[in-house]
Amino acid sequence: MAESKTAMIDTATSARSLTRKDGVVVKIRRWIITGVLLPGQKLTELDLAKNLEVSRQTIREALAQLTRESLLVQEPFKGIKVAEPSAQDIMDLALLRESLDLLALDQLLKDVTQDSLSHVAQAWTVFEALENDADPLARHQAHIAFHHAIWEASRSSTLLHVAPVVEGLMTIALARDLQVRQDPKREHSIHQKYVHAILSGDHARAAQAIHEHTVGSASELVRLLG
Amino acid sequence: MAESKTAMIDTATSARSLTRKDGVVVKIRRWIITGVLLPGQKLTELDLAKNLEVSRQTIREALAQLTRESLLVQEPFKGIKVAEPSAQDIMDLALLRESLDLLALDQLLKDVTQDSLSHVAQAWTVFEALENDADPLARHQAHIAFHHAIWEASRSSTLLHVAPVVEGLMTIALARDLQVRQDPKREHSIHQKYVHAILSGDHARAAQAIHEHTVGSASELVRLLG
DNA sequence: TTTTCTCCGATTGTCAGACAATCTAAAAGG
DNA sequence: CCTTTTAGATTGTCTGACAATCGGAGAAAA
Numbered sequence: 001m002a003e004s005k006t007a008m009i010d011t012a013t014s015a016r017s018l019t020r021k022d023g024v025v026v027k028i029r030r031w032i033i034t035g036v037l038l039p040g041q042k043l044t045e046l047d048l049a050k051n052l053e054v055s056r057q058t059i060r061e062a063l064a065q066l067t068r069e070s071l072l073v074q075e076p077f078k079g080i081k082v083a084e085p086s087a088q089d090i091m092d093l094a095l096l097r098e099s100l101d102l103l104a105l106d107q108l109l110k111d112v113t114q115d116s117l118s119h120v121a122q123a124w125t126v127f128e129a130l131e132n133d134a135d136p137l138a139r140h141q142a143h144i145a146f147h148h149a150i151w152e153a154s155r156s157s158t159l160l161h162v163a164p165v166v167e168g169l170m171t172i173a174l175a176r177d178l179q180v181r182q183d184p185k186r187e188h189s190i191h192q193k194y195v196h197a198i199l200s201g202d203h204a205r206a207a208q209a210i211h212e213h214t215v216g217s218a219s220e221l222v223r224l225l226g
Numbered sequence: 227m228a229e230s231k232t233a234m235i236d237t238a239t240s241a242r243s244l245t246r247k248d249g250v251v252v253k254i255r256r257w258i259i260t261g262v263l264l265p266g267q268k269l270t271e272l273d274l275a276k277n278l279e280v281s282r283q284t285i286r287e288a289l290a291q292l293t294r295e296s297l298l299v300q301e302p303f304k305g306i307k308v309a310e311p312s313a314q315d316i317m318d319l320a321l322l323r324e325s326l327d328l329l330a331l332d333q334l335l336k337d338v339t340q341d342s343l344s345h346v347a348q349a350w351t352v353f354e355a356l357e358n359d360a361d362p363l364a365r366h367q368a369h370i371a372f373h374h375a376i377w378e379a380s381r382s383s384t385l386l387h388v389a390p391v392v393e394g395l396m397t398i399a400l401a402r403d404l405q406v407r408q409d410p411k412r413e414h415s416i417h418q419k420y421v422h423a424i425l426s427g428d429h430a431r432a433a434q435a436i437h438e439h440t441v442g443s444a445s446e447l448v449r450l451l452g
Numbered sequence: 453t454t455t456t457c458t459c460c461g462a463t464t465g466t467c468a469g470a471c472a473a474t475c476t477a478a479a480a481g482g
Numbered sequence: 483c484c485t486t487t488t489a490g491a492t493t494g495t496c497t498g499a500c501a502a503t504c505g506g507a508g509a510a511a512a
Binding site for chain 2: 018019057060061064065068070076077088089092093095096099100102103106107156157158159161162164165166169
């Protein structure tokens with residue numbers, strides 16, 4: 001049934017992941033992003049273990065990780081289901097992201113001597129390249145990666161500690177957005193304004209762009225869903 | 227050797243925890259706070275399983291959770307060790323907390339119609355009661371619980387998602403502080419200013435108190451350690 | 453009929469022992 | 483002294499099992 005265990009790890013994910021658990025995490029996350037798994041849906045360990053051809057133990061570790069990332073919700077002995085954020089939650093997330101992006105911005109503009117800005121510029125070109133990709137999964141990952149790059153460039157270690165949770169919340173919030181797709185040109189313009197403001201060192205304009213990008217987009221999304 | 231498995235759960239922790247894994251998490255966290263486990267120390271699953279009298283699987287799940295909380299650091303196949311934050315990390319954490327506390331403050335003062343403020347007031351009385359407790363563990367937990375209560379009162383769901391990570395970072399940063407204990411009166415005064423500013427609804431004064439409490443205390447701590 | 457209670461199946465939490473994959477450090481060789 | 487090999491230790495994963503708990507289907511009572 002299972003030819004070689006090591007071989008399976010390699011083929012488990014497009015990007016090679018070190019451990020099997022990570023492969024499972026990537027797959028389930030992908031299912032949530034692409035709408036194969038919908039918010040509120042219940043997951044049972046045995047089913048997943050059978051489908052993904054991995055032991056229950058490994059499934060449990062993967063589910064635990066996804067729960068930390070707020071993609072899943074768990075109640076002891078009751079089970080695990082895909083998170084279903086409310087409109088309130090989405091607006092909350094926007095405010096949190098605004099705070100954190102502003103923090104990153106402060107750090108970024110603090111030492112322009114570093115090559116942090118070129119890091120951002122490079123991330124932007126990668127994002128532009130994938131932004132209109134046919135695969136919605138690729139687009140989503142590019143989006144997340146772009147914002148992650150900005151946090152990275154800010155050289156704030158704690159932001160990176162918090163990143164998995166925030167990115168998980170973004171993922172689950174935007175999963176619906178992939179169906180109810182909003183204007184891609186507007187998306188592009190917003191991000192472009194953001195990057196240009198950062199690169200030009202204009203703090204006020206960057207702050208404005210951040211607000212538009214987080215709170216603005218979130219209320220737009222809520223409007224579409226409500 | 228193990229009389230009754232259910233009985234062991236009850237006695238595993240002072241506060242009853244639903245699952246065994248949670249009991250282990252509490253114990254290890256306690257060891258880190260009290261300095262039984264020092265930053266950088268390596269942990270092996272088999273040792274812990276033997277000492278805590280639970281299976282390796284349970285230990286692994288507990289360690290995974292503590293790793294998410296940034297109390298531990300893991301490298302695949304290499305092992306797990308207690309995190310050792312640098313001075314830079316501690317200052318970073320202070321800035322992050324300042325951002326998040328300001329966010330909570332905004333939310334708190336937005337709707338004073340709610341009984342959020344009484345929630346804060348109550349948390350404050352609890353904190354004051356435990357603040358001078360003989361047990362350093364109790365003091366630390368009271369400190370964390372106090373700040374958690376403020377975030378709770380802000381009714382921001384996302385803050386609560388992020389809380390475990392931030393509180394983990396606080397715990398590991400303050401673990402040393404329990405040894406290099408700084409002025410408890412100063413601690414009290416800072417927190418008191420904070421609470422009074424919140425309850426009086428004075429945004430500017432609260433923001434000032436937050437800054438003192440996070441950035442101020444952090445640089446003080448760094449000075450003591452460096 | 454509606455309500456409450458009891459029981460059973462399904463699922464999660466935990467255990468034990470085993471093997472494969474990988475890292476670490478000591479021994480062997482140049 | 484430095485590289486290479488090898489053996490031991492530790493982590494990652496599997497299989498199979500049992501205990502603890504939840505949820506719902508009937509049975510009993512009102």
